[in-house]
Amino acid sequence: MVELFRRTMIGQRIGLGAVSLGLFGISVIIVYTFKALGGAAVIADFFELLPEGMKAILHAQGGFATDAEGYLAADYRIPPYLVAISAFVIASTSGAVAREIERGTVLMLLAAPVARWRFLAAKVAALVVGIATLAVSALAGTWVGLMLTGVEGVSMATFALIQVTTFAFAFSIGGIGMLVSSLTSDGGQAMGITTAIVVVMFFVDFLSLLWEPAELLGPLAVFHYYDPLSVSVADALPLADVLVLMTVGIVGTAAAFVVFQRRDITR
Amino acid sequence: MSSPAILLNGVTKHFGSVEALRGVDFDVQRGEVFGFLGPNGAGKTTAIRVLTGFISLDAGTAQVLGFDVGRESVEIKRHLGFLPDTISFGRGLTGEAFLNHIGRLHGFRGAPPMQRELLDRLELSSSALKRGVKGYSTGMGKKLALVQAMQHDPELLILDEPTESLDPLVRQTLFELFRDLQKRGTTIFMSSHVLADVEEICERVALIRDGRVVRFGPVDDLRVGRVRTMQVTLREATDAFAVEGGRVVERDGRVVRLAVEGDINDVIRGLAGYDIEDVLYERMSLEELFLGYYRGDEGEASADAPEGQYG
Numbered sequence: 001m002v003e004l005f006r007r008t009m010i011g012q013r014i015g016l017g018a019v020s021l022g023l024f025g026i027s028v029i030i031v032y033t034f035k036a037l038g039g040a041a042v043i044a045d046f047f048e049l050l051p052e053g054m055k056a057i058l059h060a061q062g063g064f065a066t067d068a069e070g071y072l073a074a075d076y077r078i079p080p081y082l083v084a085i086s087a088f089v090i091a092s093t094s095g096a097v098a099r100e101i102e103r104g105t106v107l108m109l110l111a112a113p114v115a116r117w118r119f120l121a122a123k124v125a126a127l128v129v130g131i132a133t134l135a136v137s138a139l140a141g142t143w144v145g146l147m148l149t150g151v152e153g154v155s156m157a158t159f160a161l162i163q164v165t166t167f168a169f170a171f172s173i174g175g176i177g178m179l180v181s182s183l184t185s186d187g188g189q190a191m192g193i194t195t196a197i198v199v200v201m202f203f204v205d206f207l208s209l210l211w212e213p214a215e216l217l218g219p220l221a222v223f224h225y226y227d228p229l230s231v232s233v234a235d236a237l238p239l240a241d242v243l244v245l246m247t248v249g250i251v252g253t254a255a256a257f258v259v260f261q262r263r264d265i266t267r
Numbered sequence: 268m269s270s271p272a273i274l275l276n277g278v279t280k281h282f283g284s285v286e287a288l289r290g291v292d293f294d295v296q297r298g299e300v301f302g303f304l305g306p307n308g309a310g311k312t313t314a315i316r317v318l319t320g321f322i323s324l325d326a327g328t329a330q331v332l333g334f335d336v337g338r339e340s341v342e343i344k345r346h347l348g349f350l351p352d353t354i355s356f357g358r359g360l361t362g363e364a365f366l367n368h369i370g371r372l373h374g375f376r377g378a379p380p381m382q383r384e385l386l387d388r389l390e391l392s393s394s395a396l397k398r399g400v401k402g403y404s405t406g407m408g409k410k411l412a413l414v415q416a417m418q419h420d421p422e423l424l425i426l427d428e429p430t431e432s433l434d435p436l437v438r439q440t441l442f443e444l445f446r447d448l449q450k451r452g453t454t455i456f457m458s459s460h461v462l463a464d465v466e467e468i469c470e471r472v473a474l475i476r477d478g479r480v481v482r483f484g485p486v487d488d489l490r491v492g493r494v495r496t497m498q499v500t501l502r503e504a505t506d507a508f509a510v511e512g513g514r515v516v517e518r519d520g521r522v523v524r525l526a527v528e529g530d531i532n533d534v535i536r537g538l539a540g541y542d543i544e545d546v547l548y549e550r551m552s553l554e555e556l557f558l559g560y561y562r563g564d565e566g567e568a569s570a571d572a573p574e575g576q577y578g
Contacts, residue, residue: 003371011358104353108415111319111349112372113341265321266282267353 004114004122009129012092016130019088020137023081027141028148030075035149040067056209058229069154072142073162073232082202082223085134085170090194092130093177096123097260099187101267116261124178124253131170135163161237162228168245169226173198175252176222182256185267222248270333272297272423272454273318277327280313280478287313289478290327295456295471300449302469302486303458310478311458312352315427318456319349332423345373348421350429354412362396362403362411369415379418386414388444389437405432413441417448424448426457430464442468497525498547499538510537 037046047055058074075081097120100106110119142159145151177194184190201221208218218224225241273295280288288310295301305311316322318331320340329336331343356365370379386396389410395403403411409432416424430438445455445468459465465472466486474482497513501521508515512533513525521544527534531548538546 003368007357007368103357104351104355105357107321107351107353108349108356108369108412109372110321111344111347111351111416112369113344113374114372115341262323264323265316 001114001118001122001125004109004119005125008096008123008126012095012126012130015088015091016133019084020133022084023134023138024141024144026078026081026084027138028145030072030078031142031145031149031151033075034068034071034151039151040153043067043071052210053206056206067153068151069158069232070229072154072159073228076138076162076166076228077226081138085131085166086173086195086198088130088134089127089170089173090177090191090198092127093174093181094187094190094194095181096120096127096178097181097256098184098190099181101185101265102187104267106265110265117257120178120182120257120260124174127174127178128171131167131174134170135167138166139163155235158232158235161235162231164237165226165228165231165242165245168242168249169222171249172222172225172245172252173249175249175256177252178256179252179259182260182263185265269297270330271295272299272332273301273456274330275314275317275327276329278314278317278324278329279326280317280322281325287478288317291475291478291480293473293480293483295454297454298449298452299471300445300455300469301457302465302472303456303475304460304462304465304472305458305475306460309475311475312427313478314475315352315425315458318425319347320344346422348416348419348424348426350412350416350424350426352427354408356400356408356411358401360400361398362391362400365400365411366396366415366418370418373419375419379420381420382414382418385417385444388440389414390440406434406437409433410437417444421453423454424456426455428459428461429457430459430461438464495527495531496549497527497534498549499523499525499541499543500545500547502542502544505541508541510534513537 034043037043050058057079058077097106100109106119110116139156139159142154143156146154146156173194176197177190180194180197181190184193202223204214204217205221205223207214208216208221208224222245225238225244227238227241230238271294273293275291275293278288278291279286291310291314303311303314313322317324317329318336320336320343323337332346334340334343336343360368366382367378370377370382373379391407391410391414395407400408400411409429413426413429416426430441433441442464449455457465457469469486471485472483473480496516499508499522501508501523504521508518508523510525510533512529512531513527515523516526517524525534527548
């Protein structure tokens with residue numbers, strides 16, 4: 001299992017490195033935008049001018065903390081950030097099983113005395129390490145941005161908690177992706193299906209915040225439970241949300257183990 | 268007494284409405300080189316994937332080295348070397364990194380015991396191994412895949428089309444290697460649609476068609492009862508040529524072609540009455556035998572090829 005994990009990490013090193021660097025850069029830039037907009041003095045007015053749709057994306061309809069911390073926390077939900085995390089997780093999970101079957105690499109790997117569950121466990125472990133790396137990269141970007149700009153009043157402990165929720169959010173998508181990947185024999189198909197699920201969930205969450213009749217659907221989307229701003233406001237980990245996200249991830253992953261153990265590898 | 272290397276009993280597998288394997292029975296004894304013949308789509312790869320635990324059974328039983336393929340797949344793979352029909356090494360690997368990766372999956376920290384010998388015999392140079400597998404030719408890729416299958420010195424080799432993409436020289440080297448491995452006690456199960464390969468190296472074969480084993484037994488026995496041909500060149504042409512046991516199928520001046528359907532001794536005795544310049548007796552090739560089974564003539568095939576073991 002260690003060997004498969006090592007091989008998977010080597011295989012994803014370039015993608016993981018690129019996305020980590022991207023998240024690091026986004027996090028640094030976000031701190032700079034706080035300063036560029038005029039800092040805390042004008043940030044409340046700036047947010048008031050935002051359209052409702054944008055507030056919904058940021059999960060900020062209840063209002064903002066008008067300080068740097070609130071601004072930076074809310075920006076962890078901006079689309080580039082979400083897309084970067086989702087893209088890595090979707091690519092990683094579709095490559096875990098479906099792509100290996102599509103390419104035929106799984107045939108030689110599983111011809112070795114490696115149980116299927118160990119094979120998948122190595123893939124899940126690599127995914128977890130990848131997600132953790134992304135979270136740490138974003139956190140490091142925020143810290144470097146704060147150091148470079150001199151923006152004050154931001155607790156790195158709070159942002160560490162935000163990254164815990166980011167990890168849980170990404171892992172929930174990972175669980176869905178692993179299940180889809182275990183069900184299919186085509187990497188492109190797995191990627192397409194998982195992307196479709198994630199995009200639909202994003203819009204379900206978005207719509208539930210803007211349109212009252214859709215409000216009940218909100219909890220069906222993992223995005224509903226990813227709310228960095230609320231972590232900043234409460235200065236505490238939203239345990240219920242993290243629990244839901246981790247449950248989705250664990251259940252999806254467990255289902256993937258069951259499916260992969262039983263399925264035929266026919267391609 | 269040890270169990271057979273491979274034992275299939277009534278193995279059936281469906282993919283939706285398609286019946287890929289229909290009650291497949293055969294056994295492979297330890298230490299033999301066994302050929303598994305069939306045209307594309309006959310069920311060879313499905314059967315191989317059943318043996319290697321990639322595909323589950325709908326009915327029947329399958330054992331490899333005495334272990335159940337469904338429940339004890341990992342145990343089987345401790346003693347197995349496998350060459351799949353689809354060869355893919357993964358991205359960004361050199362040949363050396365790939366072999367060592369597979370070796371580590373088999374529990375070897377350094378190079379597996381047979382790696383050096385196999386690389387030398389199959390002429391995969393150190394410089395080639397340092398290169399990315401992406402740049403390998405099809406033949407080189409095949410050689411690398413063969414090395415990964417054999418480098419850990421497995422008890423049983425299951426090889427899906429091992430000679431495909433290999434040039435004739437490498438093919439001969441591979442067969443020498445197989446013979447040496449057999450002397451060391453290795454069992455080799457190889458699928459192929461290259462009949463000459465099977466004829467050259469295998470002791471017994473199973474012929475599969477439409478998911479059903481239509482012939483199973485020693486290669487030589489498969490020819491028993493089948494029509495052979497004899498070409499007789501007479502010193503002088505005659506229209507009255509006739510011998511017992513041989514049916515004239517073609518006549519071209521002094522050259523007569525006979526279909527030998529009965530006892531060859533009858534034909535030889537009959538030929539003694541003629542002034543003969545030359546005789547060419549063609550041992551029936553597996554190719555001809557194969558075509559007899561697979562030509563698509565259901566009636567002929569089922570009449571000539573009763574199911575199950577013989578010989």
